[in-house]
Amino acid sequence: MTPRESESITKQRETTPLLPNDDESFTNLAKVSLTIAKHLFSKQEYKENNIVFSPLSLQIVLSIITAGSEGPMHQQLLDFLRFKSTDHLNSFVSHLLSVILKDATHSGGPCLSCINGVWVDPRF
Numbered sequence: 001m002t003p004r005e006s007e008s009i010t011k012q013r014e015t016t017p018l019l020p021n022d023d024e025s026f027t028n029l030a031k032v033s034l035t036i037a038k039h040l041f042s043k044q045e046y047k048e049n050n051i052v053f054s055p056l057s058l059q060i061v062l063s064i065i066t067a068g069s070e071g072p073m074h075q076q077l078l079d080f081l082r083f084k085s086t087d088h089l090n091s092f093v094s095h096l097l098s099v100i101l102k103d104a105t106h107s108g109g110p111c112l113s114c115i116n117g118v119w120v121d122p123r124f
Helices: 003-015 023-042 055-068 071-081 086-100
Strands: none
Touching: 023 055, 023 071, 023 086, 055 071, 055 086, 071 086
């Protein structure tokens, strides 16, 4: 990659918004995440325990299920995720992932980090 190409990519990243100009979709993503969290935290088995979940992972899985579903289930999933159409959902998730999986290198490749933990109950 030439210095000019590298500079062009850097400028493009600086001027490209992190998310599409669709504040409603981002707000809806947060609302869906809160709905799921409220449901999980309302369960008796989680009231006295720690709970960890990834709203983004759930959004991606539900988006994949939505894309492969048909009929009433398809529409119910779109309604739950608060998207008007499959195209709208696909566009938003695609753009969201392209931003999240982009690292700071000139190539813009994905940079994944993992955090793992183990909790052991002393009774076992």
